[in-house]
Amino acid sequence: MRVGDILYLTGDVFTARDEAHRLMLARYGKREAMPFDPASMALFHCGPVVRKTDGDWKVIAAGPTTSIRMEPHEDRFLAAFGTKMIIGKGGMGSKTQAALKKHGAVYVHYTGGAGALAAKAIEWVTDVFWLEKLGMAEAVWVFQVRRFGPLYVTMDSAGGNIYTQLEKSVAENRAAIHARIDR
Amino acid sequence: MIEGVSHFWVGSMIEENRLKQALLEALVQAVTRLPVDVVDALKRAQSVEGSEPAKAQLEAILSNIEIARVESIPMCQDTGIPSFFVEAGVDSPHLAMLRSAITDAVAAATAAIPLRPNTVQPFTGENPGNNLGRFMPPIDWELVDDDTVTIAVLPKGGGSENMSTLKMLSPGVGIGGIKKAVVDHVIACGGKPCPPTIIGVGIGGGADVAMKLGKRAVLRGIGSRHPEQVVAELEEELLELINMSGVGPMGLGGVTTALAVHVEYAFRHPASLPLGIVIQCWAARRAKVHLAADGTIEVS
Numbered sequence: 001m002r003v004g005d006i007l008y009l010t011g012d013v014f015t016a017r018d019e020a021h022r023l024m025l026a027r028y029g030k031r032e033a034m035p036f037d038p039a040s041m042a043l044f045h046c047g048p049v050v051r052k053t054d055g056d057w058k059v060i061a062a063g064p065t066t067s068i069r070m071e072p073h074e075d076r077f078l079a080a081f082g083t084k085m086i087i088g089k090g091g092m093g094s095k096t097q098a099a100l101k102k103h104g105a106v107y108v109h110y111t112g113g114a115g116a117l118a119a120k121a122i123e124w125v126t127d128v129f130w131l132e133k134l135g136m137a138e139a140v141w142v143f144q145v146r147r148f149g150p151l152y153v154t155m156d157s158a159g160g161n162i163y164t165q166l167e168k169s170v171a172e173n174r175a176a177i178h179a180r181i182d183r
Numbered sequence: 184m185i186e187g188v189s190h191f192w193v194g195s196m197i198e199e200n201r202l203k204q205a206l207l208e209a210l211v212q213a214v215t216r217l218p219v220d221v222v223d224a225l226k227r228a229q230s231v232e233g234s235e236p237a238k239a240q241l242e243a244i245l246s247n248i249e250i251a252r253v254e255s256i257p258m259c260q261d262t263g264i265p266s267f268f269v270e271a272g273v274d275s276p277h278l279a280m281l282r283s284a285i286t287d288a289v290a291a292a293t294a295a296i297p298l299r300p301n302t303v304q305p306f307t308g309e310n311p312g313n314n315l316g317r318f319m320p321p322i323d324w325e326l327v328d329d330d331t332v333t334i335a336v337l338p339k340g341g342g343s344e345n346m347s348t349l350k351m352l353s354p355g356v357g358i359g360g361i362k363k364a365v366v367d368h369v370i371a372c373g374g375k376p377c378p379p380t381i382i383g384v385g386i387g388g389g390a391d392v393a394m395k396l397g398k399r400a401v402l403r404g405i406g407s408r409h410p411e412q413v414v415a416e417l418e419e420e421l422l423e424l425i426n427m428s429g430v431g432p433m434g435l436g437g438v439t440t441a442l443a444v445h446v447e448y449a450f451r452h453p454a455s456l457p458l459g460i461v462i463q464c465w466a467a468r469r470a471k472v473h474l475a476a477d478g479t480i481e482v483s
Contacts, residue, residue, distance in 0.1 A: 006239070049260050049299045060297065061260035066342050066375055089342075090374045090434060111243035112342070112377035112433055113466045115260035116250040135310040137299055150239055152435070163373070166429070166436050173429045174370055181362045181424070 039082035047137030061115030206288035237437030374434020388449030393459030
């Protein structure tokens with residue numbers, strides 16, 4: 001998968017935001033096993049809205065959260081847990097870029113705020129972990145998804161990065177804007 | 184006499200309950216149905232974008248909005264922290280119940296819609312689960328010289344709010360300096376606030392006033408112009424300049440970085456030029472409750 005590819009995912013996804021990253025890395029550090037297999041799933045930066053109806057969890061909204069907040073933890077997270085795909089919003093930094101290369105993983109972008117669209121692609125909630133400790137938004141939710149997308153590859157394992165590409169053209173545009181303001 | 188007091192008490196309880204219901208309805212509307220002016224602006228953006236990724240992002244947004252509207256579910260999983268802006272008529276007989284009606288409506292909406300529990304104690308991390316807590320929900324109170332109450336509801340997400348900022352500029356930089364500061368900030372934000380955004384700009388007043396003006400500016404509908412010509416022209420020019428940046432929908436490149444720029448201003452201290460920039464994501468959710476003196480309530 002390379003920058004610019006668009007894909008749809010069918011399979012298992014687990015959510016992990018700021019607190020879940022901290023918690024899972026702390027447990028890994030203490031050599032505690034995870035109650036699920038992160039290596040076989042995609043990581044989704046998401047704090048969903050979920051409600052329990054007749055004993056079953058139903059996802060009401062599940063759009064991505066801003067990924068850069070997880071930048072301090074992500075390289076260690078990928079090393080510890082072997083996840084190969086990160087789904088998020090807004091991209092991540094150079095430490096994660098290097099980790100994507102080292103571990104053969106990719107970062108894909110899902111449209112920010114498209115929580116209802118995402119909920120439609122979630123077939124069921126397989127499980128939830130640490131709900132009482134972390135709360136709904138920060139807990140680890142495991143979803144079974146079907147045709148979840150469009151997922152747009154924005155950072156790949158060969159160093160490709162759409163954000164750095166765009167930074168250049170935006171910087172040129174900024175110079176032109178300033179020149180116009182000064183006219 | 185006691186009988187008369189209890190009738191009054193029951194009467195005002197019924198009034199408060201009706202207002203609470205109306206506020207609940209306003210919250211449902213705000214989080215599930217995007218205002219028409221915003222939907223239209225997004226559709227216009229989709230038609231003018233040239234690049235595939237930009238068009239695809241806007242298409243996903245528009246599909247998402249339609250699903251949310253039809254199924255009456257939140258359009259974004261971050262249902263935000265609902266802020267309230269109250270214009271309380273000094274002659275309104277309903278002032279005493281406003282705060283509790285608002286607070287109760289937020290807790291009820293959290294369970295009913297549902298809203299994501301988004302309030303956290305900053306020192307302990309405790310989340311009460313009902314979107315309440317110290318100084319929650321944020322309520323801005325203004326007194327006005329009539330007998331009606333207008334309550335604007337603004338459920339605003341954390342992603343866009345994290346990109347709001349205050350700049351205490353030196354007055355010497357002038358209007359040109361304001362333009363550069365706004366453009367540079369929006370560029371630096373990139374895709375983080377979920378563009379295309381509505382940008383609220385508050386100028387003058389003081390640090391807190393500038394931010395408050397910026398947030399009020401975001402409540403205005405797209406297509407509204409500031410009543411003063413000079414300010415309206417600044418709004419138009421800022422929009423054009425921001426869209427020259429090429430940041431685009433979701434920061435993935437394109438010609439629509441902002442849907443609108445709204446500017447509000449106050450006079451300023453001679454030595455200060457406070458500039459408040461409030462960023463509202465594409466999910467510019469808002470609603471309004473109007474409470475007349477006779478108890479008639481309208482949700483819009």
